[in-house]
Amino acid sequence: MTFRRTEHHRSRRVLATLLFLVAPAAAAEPDGFSASELERIASHGPWPTEWLRDAGNRVSANPAAIHLGQRLFFEPRLSANGRVACATCHDPARGFQDGRTTARGLVDGTRNTPGLLNVRHQRWFGWDGGHDNLWSASLRPILDRGEMSGSAARTATLLRGSATLACQYRKAFGKAPAATDPELLVNVAKAIAAWQETLVSPPTPFDRFRDALERKDLAAAALYPAAAQRGLKIFLGRGQCSTCHAGPLFTNGEFGDIGVPFFIKPTGVDPGRQGGVKRLLASPYNLLGTHNDDATRRNATGTQYLRPEHRNFGEFKVPTLRNLTLTAPYMHNGTLATLRDVVRHYSELDEDRLHADGERILKPLNLSEAESADLVAFLESLSPDAAPPAPAKPPAVAACR
Amino acid sequence: MNPGSQPIKSRRWRYGDFLRRALFLTALGAITGAANAACPPATTDGTTITRGEITLAWRPLQVDAFLKSGRIPMARHFALEVQLCDKNGVSTAQLVKADASMPAHKHGMNYRPTIKPLGNGRFRVDGMMFHMAGQWQLAFEVQAGKEITRLTHDVQAD
Numbered sequence: 273m274t275f276r277r278t279e280h281h282r283s284r285r286v287l288a289t290l291l292f293l294v295a296p297a298a299a300a301e302p303d304g305f306s307a308s309e310l311e312r313i314a315s316h317g318p319w320p321t322e323w324l325r326d327a328g329n330r331v332s333a334n335p336a337a338i339h340l341g342q343r344l345f346f347e348p349r350l351s352a353n354g355r356v357a358c359a360t361c362h363d364p365a366r367g368f369q370d371g372r373t374t375a376r377g378l379v380d381g382t383r384n385t386p387g388l389l390n391v392r393h394q395r396w397f398g399w400d401g402g403h404d405n406l407w408s409a410s411l412r413p414i415l416d417r418g419e420m421s422g423s424a425a426r427t428a429t430l431l432r433g434s435a436t437l438a439c440q441y442r443k444a445f446g447k448a449p450a451a452t453d454p455e456l457l458v459n460v461a462k463a464i465a466a467w468q469e470t471l472v473s474p475p476t477p478f479d480r481f482r483d484a485l486e487r488k489d490l491a492a493a494a495l496y497p498a499a500a501q502r503g504l505k506i507f508l509g510r511g512q513c514s515t516c517h518a519g520p521l522f523t524n525g526e527f528g529d530i531g532v533p534f535f536i537k538p539t540g541v542d543p544g545r546q547g548g549v550k551r552l553l554a555s556p557y558n559l560l561g562t563h564n565d566d567a568t569r570r571n572a573t574g575t576q577y578l579r580p581e582h583r584n585f586g587e588f589k590v591p592t593l594r595n596l597t598l599t600a601p602y603m604h605n606g607t608l609a610t611l612r613d614v615v616r617h618y619s620e621l622d623e624d625r626l627h628a629d630g631e632r633i634l635k636p637l638n639l640s641e642a643e644s645a646d647l648v649a650f651l652e653s654l655s656p657d658a659a660p661p662a663p664a665k666p667p668a669v670a671a672c673r
Numbered sequence: 674m675n676p677g678s679q680p681i682k683s684r685r686w687r688y689g690d691f692l693r694r695a696l697f698l699t700a701l702g703a704i705t706g707a708a709n710a711a712c713p714p715a716t717t718d719g720t721t722i723t724r725g726e727i728t729l730a731w732r733p734l735q736v737d738a739f740l741k742s743g744r745i746p747m748a749r750h751f752a753l754e755v756q757l758c759d760k761n762g763v764s765t766a767q768l769v770k771a772d773a774s775m776p777a778h779k780h781g782m783n784y785r786p787t788i789k790p791l792g793n794g795r796f797r798v799d800g801m802m803f804h805m806a807g808q809w810q811l812a813f814e815v816q817a818g819k820e821i822t823r824l825t826h827d828v829q830a831d
Contacts, residue, residue, distance in 0.1 A: 633778060
C-alpha cells in the first residue's frame with residue numbers, strides 16, 4: 273500500500289519531465305505523467321505476469337494432460353450432435369471467442385463468449401463467476417444442454433476409440449478411461465484446463481511502454497503513440513478505469529455494475545453475480561468439494577469467505593482489457609459492437625441505470641471526440657500489434673503417438 | 674474465554690462466573706503481558722490505533738505465494754494479525770469483529786472475514802480483500818465485558 277514510495281517518487285517525477293522533453297516529436301504535447309500515475313502504470317505489468325501451477329488440478333502443467341486437453345478442446349464428438357466443440361465458440365483466431373453477440377451451441381445462449389487468452393490468471397470464471405476454478409468452468413459446457421449436451425458415456429467411448437487419446441489419458445491419470453468412473457469427466461475437464469493454462473497472449477505496445485519507463489529508457493518509451501499516452505491519462509485519472517480494471521490483467525477479478533442492461537429478450541432477466549454465487553455454492557465441483565486436488569484447501573479462500581450481497585444482482589465480472597481488438601463485441605451480453613461504443617457508454621453513462629447502491633465512482637465522463645479517440649487508442653494498445661502467434665505446441669509426450 | 678458462550682443456568686451464576694473469569698484473566702494478562710512484552714505493541718506489530726482503554730495493533734499477513742512485501746496486496750486475499758493491549762498490558766478483551774469498507778463508494782468487501790484467537794491478546798483475521806483501489810476503512814470491534822469499542826483506521830489501497 274502507500275508505504276514504499278518516496279525514493280522512487282523523485283526519480284519518477286524527473287523521468288516524467290524528461291520523457292516529454294526528449295520526445296517532443298512523437299508526443300504531440302501530451303502532459304507529463306505524475307509520480308503517482310507512473311506508479312499506477314508500473315502496476316499494470318510486468319507482462320507476462322507470474323503464474324504458479326494450479327494446486328487444485330493435479331494435471332496442471334502435466335504434458336500428457338496438455339496434449340489430451342488440446343485434442344479434446346477441438347473435438348466436436350464430445351457433443352450430443354457431434355458438431356459442437358469448445359473451439360466452435362472459443363475460436364483461436366479470435367482470441368478464443370466467437371465474434372457473436374451471444375453464444376450459439378446446440379441452442380442460442382444469452383451471454384457473450386469470453387476470450388480464453390490468459391484465462392489461467394482468473395479467480396472467478398463465467399460472467400457471473402459461477403465457477404471458482406478453471407476445470408469446473410470447462411466441465412460446465414460439456415454437460416450443458418444448450419452448449420454441448422455431452423456425457424460420461426460419450427466421452428469414454430471417444431477416448432477408448434483412439435489409441436493416442438487413451439494413452440495420454442492413462443499417462444496423465446494412471447488408469448484407463450471408464451464411463452463408470454465418476455472422476456472421468458472431471459479428469460477430462462482438468463486436462464482441458466491444463467491446455468487452456470498454456471494460452472498466454474504476447475506483450476503489447478503498452479507493455480513495451482511500461483517496461484521502457486521502468487528501465488528509464490526514454491527513447492523506447494517515446495515510441496508509444498501520443499494518442500495512447502493521452503488515453504492512458506484519462507484511463508488512470510478522470511475515467512477512474514483502473515479502479516476496477518487494475519493490475520497486469522486490467523481487472524481486479526471481481527464484479528461490478530456499470531449500467532449495462534441485464535434484461536434478456538423477451539421477458540427474462542440475468543441476475544449476474546447473484547445467480548453466480550448461488551450456482552457456485554450449489555456446485556459439487558467447487559473448491560470446497562471433493563474434486564479439489566489441493567488438500568490444504570488454501571486455494572478455496574475466495575469461496576470459503578464469499579459474502580453474498582443484495583448489490584450482486586446485476587453485477588458482472590470485470591473483464592480483462594487485454595486482447596480487446598480480437599474479442600469484439602463487448603460486455604456480458606455482447607451489446608456493444610466496438611470500443612468506440614464502449615467508450616461512449618462510459619462517456620454518456622445513464623446514472624439512473626446504476627444501482628441505487630452502485631459504484632459511486634461511475635459518472636458520465638462527457639468526453640470530447642478527441643478524448644474518446646485517445647481512450648480508444650489506449651485500449652487498442654493493450655492488444656498485441658502483430659497477429660497473435662498460434663498457441664504454443666504442447667511439450668512432447670514420449671510413448672503416446 | 675468468552676463468558677457469553679457458556680450455558681446459562683441462572684443470572685447470578687453467570688455474573689459470578691464472569692467476575693471470576695475476569696479476575697483470572699486480568700491476572701493472567703498481567704503476568705503474560707509482562708513476561709513476553711506483547712504489549713505495548715512493537716513497531717513490528719504494525720499500525721497502532723488507540724481508543725479509550727484499548728490499544729490495537731494490526732499488520733497484514735500475506736497468504737498468497739506471489740506477494741513478498743509488507744504491503745496490503747491489491748485485489749488479492751490477505752490476512753491480518755491483531756494485538757490487543759490496555760493499560761495493564763495484554764488486554765483480555767476479545768476482537769469480535771473485523772471488516773473493511775470504502776466509505777466513498779458505500780460498499781464493503783466481497784468477503785466476510787473470520788477471527789481466530791491466538792492467545793495472549795493476539796488474533797488472526799482471515800479472508801480480507803481490498804478489491805478496488807482507493808480509500809478503505811478498516812473497522813474493528815473489541816468487546817470487554819459488555820462494552821464494545823469500535824476502532825477504525827483509514828488505508829489507501831493502490
